[in-house]
Amino acid sequence: MYYLKAVVKEVLRLHPPAPLLLPRESMEDTKILDYDIPKKCRVIVNAWAIGRHPDYWEMPEKFQPERFLNNSIDYKGHDFQFIPFGVGRRACPGIAFAIATIELLLSNLLNHFDWKLPGELRGEDLNMDEAPGLTTRRKTSLVLIAEPQS
């Protein structure tokens, strides 16, 4: 179960369903690094890019759930390098429900079926591109063969 939790985190790091979170508006003039942000400016946070930033993640493009096994990085918005549910007062209130649902669904699917790719296809051949949009989904359908476990 520890590994499954790490897999879910790794999927949400690489493919956050709301890649730009929800837009914010600055309440006052401020400066971040060298950028002047005027009052009432619309600010968009790119959680997708943060999740792949090489300053915060080793081999950021690699799918490597193990990176979540021996650390305390969680969804609550304390770890700014990992914010698939946003941060602060307007962060997603559905985190616990979402994670419980994903884990329950995934563990049942894995427990009851053996999963295979069709033909000679290998995992590394899968196209993991995302269709652009405010929320993301796979660009191409995922085709799998499910064999019920006896």
Ligand code: HEM
């Ligand atoms: C994998 C599943 C989910 C993801 C990745 C997700 C992600 C997000 C994100 C990124 C935001 C914007 C946070 C921000 O801008 O800081 C948000 C807001 C919100 N989410 Fe989710 N969410 C998920 C599931 C759910 C579920 C299951 C519910 C309800 C049962 C829910 C209810 C909401 C609501 C009501 C808001 C608006 C909060 C506000 O504006 O104050 N979400 N979600």
